[in-house]
Amino acid sequence: MDAxxxxxxxxxxxxxxxYVVSWEERRVEDAVKLVCDKLKRTLHTWSVTQGMKPPVTxxxxxxxxxxxxxxxxxxxxxxxxPEYTVFLLRDFHPYMKDPRVIRLLRDLAGRLRGKAQTxxxxxxxxxxxxxxxxxxxxxxxxxxxxSEISDQLDHVVAAVKGNSAxxxxxxxxxxxxxxxxxxxxxxxxxESAFARSLVxxxxxxVDVILEEKKQIVRKSGLLEYYPATDRLDxxxxxxxxxxxxxxxxxxxxxxxxxxxxxxxxxxxxLGVQGCGKSLVAKAIAAAWNLPMLKMDVGRIFGSxxxxxxxxxxxxxxxxxxxxxxxxxxxxxxxGFAGVGGSGVSDSGTTARVFSTFLTWMQEKTKPxxxxxxxNDVTALPPELLRKGRFDEIFFIDLPDTEERKExxxxxxxxxxxxxxxxxxxxxxxxxxxxxxxxxxQVVIGSLLAAFDQDREVKQTDLHHEIEASVPLSVMMAEEIxxxxxxxxxxARPAAKRDx
Ligand SMILES: Nc1ncnc2c1ncn2[C@@H]1O[C@H](COP(=O)(O)OP(=O)(O)OP(=O)(O)O)[C@@H](O)[C@H]1O
Ligand SMILES: [Mg+2]
Numbered sequence: 001m002d003a004x005x006x007x008x009x010x011x012x013x014x015x016x017x018x019y020v021v022s023w024e025e026r027r028v029e030d031a032v033k034l035v036c037d038k039l040k041r042t043l044h045t046w047s048v049t050q051g052m053k054p055p056v057t058x059x060x061x062x063x064x065x066x067x068x069x070x071x072x073x074x075x076x077x078x079x080x081x082p083e084y085t086v087f088l089l090r091d092f093h094p095y096m097k098d099p100r101v102i103r104l105l106r107d108l109a110g111r112l113r114g115k116a117q118t119x120x121x122x123x124x125x126x127x128x129x130x131x132x133x134x135x136x137x138x139x140x141x142x143x144x145x146x147s148e149i150s151d152q153l154d155h156v157v158a159a160v161k162g163n164s165a166x167x168x169x170x171x172x173x174x175x176x177x178x179x180x181x182x183x184x185x186x187x188x189x190x191e192s193a194f195a196r197s198l199v200x201x202x203x204x205x206v207d208v209i210l211e212e213k214k215q216i217v218r219k220s221g222l223l224e225y226y227p228a229t230d231r232l233d234x235x236x237x238x239x240x241x242x243x244x245x246x247x248x249x250x251x252x253x254x255x256x257x258x259x260x261x262x263x264x265x266x267x268x269x270l271g272v273q274g275c276g277k278s279l280v281a282k283a284i285a286a287a288w289n290l291p292m293l294k295m296d297v298g299r300i301f302g303s304x305x306x307x308x309x310x311x312x313x314x315x316x317x318x319x320x321x322x323x324x325x326x327x328x329x330x331x332x333x334x335g336f337a338g339v340g341g342s343g344v345s346d347s348g349t350t351a352r353v354f355s356t357f358l359t360w361m362q363e364k365t366k367p368x369x370x371x372x373x374x375n376d377v378t379a380l381p382p383e384l385l386r387k388g389r390f391d392e393i394f395f396i397d398l399p400d401t402e403e404r405k406e407x408x409x410x411x412x413x414x415x416x417x418x419x420x421x422x423x424x425x426x427x428x429x430x431x432x433x434x435x436x437x438x439x440x441q442v443v444i445g446s447l448l449a450a451f452d453q454d455r456e457v458k459q460t461d462l463h464h465e466i467e468a469s470v471p472l473s474v475m476m477a478e479e480i481x482x483x484x485x486x487x488x489x490x491a492r493p494a495a496k497r498d499x
Contacts, residue, residue, distance in 0.1 A: 003139060003140070003142060004035065007035055008035045008038070010137060011086065011118045014118075016110075016112035016135065017120075017132075017136045017137065018120045018137050018139065019128060019136050019137065019139070020123075020140075021123065021124070021139070021141065022124065022141035024143075024188070025122060026187070029045065029122075032120060036086050041118075042054075043085075043088060044081075044086070044087050045089075046088070047091060052074060052077055056085075074089060074092075083117050084116050084117070086117070087118070089121050089122065090123075092121045092122075092123060102131050106135055109135035143185065143186060144183075146179050149183065150179050152187060152191060153179065153194065156195060166202050167202055167203040168198075176254060178209065181206050181210060184320070184321035184322050189212055190209075193212040196208055197209070210291055213291060216318060217322060220314060220315070220318040222300065222318065223294065223315055223318055225291065225292075228292060229282065230283045231286050232287045234283060234410055234414070235276055235279055236276075236404075236410050237276075237399050237402070237403025237495050238280065238396065238403070238494045239495055240496060244267075244392065244394075245284055245287065248264045249288055251263060251264040252264070252288075252369075265364070265390060266327075266390050266391060267391060267392050268332075268372045268384075268390045268392075268394070269371065269394050269494075271375070271395055271396030271487075272397060275396045275435045276396060277396055278330055281330065281373060285328075290326050290369070293318075293319055293326070293327050293328065294330065295315055295327060295329045297331070297334060298334070300312050300315060300335065301335070301350075301353070308350075309349070309356060311353075312353045312357055316360050320364075320366040320368055323368045324368070326370075326371060327369070328371045330372075330373050331375065333377075333380050358389065361390075362389060370390070385490060393490060393492065394492055394494045395484075395487035395494060397487075397494070397497070398480070400495070401428045401429065401432075404439060405424045407439045408462075415447060417457065422462070423459055426463075427463075430463060433474060434466070435472060438471050441465075441469065442465040442469065443462070445465040445468075446461035449461050449464070449465070
């Protein structure tokens with residue numbers, strides 16, 4: 001049922017007080033107005049700056065100029081007004097801390113129950129004192145649906161019709177992309193984004209709409225908008241993981257949905273340090289052409305009681321409002337370490353935040369693809385690994401010979417060197433046990449050495465660098481072995497290995 005219909009039903013059923021949560025006053029008011037017209041009720045709106053509009057004719061009591069503060073006066077007016085009225089109070093939530101306001105609302109709830117009179121509180125946030133929980137019906141007024149956005153799009157296009165400088169032709173695919181990308185914005189934001197795009201670019205441009213979304217993310221302060229810079233071609237090896245991702249590239253489209261494909265949930269990338277976990281995460285955003293939000297797990301944990309729980313809920317909400325998008329939780333184990341362990345010293349906050357997160361992962365319906373990465377599997381709570389949370393858990397091992405060749409080639413090319421001029425087989429053979437990050441360091445190190453001597457890099461520079469470095473896999477051989485054993489049973493390999 002859509003929100004406007006729900007409001008209608010509740011008004012008809014004579015619910016005394018509704019609390020509508022939305023940023024969009026205009027849209028909600030329009031919807032309420034339609035309902036009032038249909039049900040033949042008089043609508044009065046109130047805000048602290050505008051007062052009551054239209055003014056109320058009192059049925060009882062003397063008509064006296066009151067000295068009550070505005071918010072109490074508004075409730076008093078509702079109290080005294082006749083039936084067949086609806087009162088819409090904008091931004092009333094700050095006053096609901098006042099015990100007198102709370103009491104008046106409770107009195108009012110009692111009086112209005114069963115009467116054809118409704119009080120609607122409209123605010124962007126839900127702040128309901130416990131005393132009122134049983135008297136107030138809360139409903140979310142969701143952001144515009146695809147169909148509404150599509151109508152808005154027609155509206156904007158119609159407005160510039162006849163202007164030959166503006167290109168409003170859209171293929172059905174483009175239209176879907178634009179409508180999708182505008183989901184999560186308010187109708188006003190959508191209108192501005194479309195208009196801005198037509199003025200600035202003379203056509204409807206997805207980037208302008210995404211820019212509008214970046215604002216939402218920035219204002220939230222909990223997530224960071226991550227520009228998609230790396231491409232999957234910049235990732236060496238990991239063929240199985242890349243195949244898996246490629247197959248799900250179109251997983252967020254309407255076509256995929258019609259085909260019966262469930263929206264991809266997410267992946268967990270586990271593995272040895274410096275082997276490309278973060279790199280792959282960043283590359284997926286570019287490959288799938290979706291905005292990527294990075295969640296800093298550390299920032300979620302606030303210093304005030306209850307703040308961390310609120311933060312994770314807000315972060316999830318922001319991500320959902322920007323969806324379809326990718327949510328990247330890098331080094332997940334650092335944030336959620338110690339959940340359920342004996343070292344819990346924060347009276348269960350971490351565990352509660354974690355469980356909110358888990359529940360969301362399990363039940364989320366919005367297209368938010370979660371990419372989580374982790375090094376230390378022992379720190380990961382076992383609940384996280386249960387089926388249904390992630391679509392797949394991948395283990396990223398050290399690159400094999402063939403993969404090392406590819407990684408050398410990628411990093412040489414990145415630094416404007418032609419890989420064909422180097423004996424890649426030889427480099428790969430000599431760098432057994434090196435991670436991708438270490439190979440990158442070898443390339444950089446040899447460039448530095450050559451530059452210092454005012455000459456071009458040679459094959460032997462790379463050999464020297466390889467010999468001079470001790471890879472982590474040597475220093476941490478035991479840990480890596482343990483990780484492999486662990487992963488063999490629980491995760492899917494990201495690359496083929498012939499063992
Ligand atoms: N498979 C790879 N192909 C190309 N480059 C790679 C690869 N793996 C690592 N690199 C290089 O090493 C850098 C560091 O890798 P990345 O940050 O992805 O490692 P990680 O697995 O996230 O490590 P950590 O566990 O330390 O976070 C990358 O930016 C990239 O330049
Ligand atoms: Mg990383």
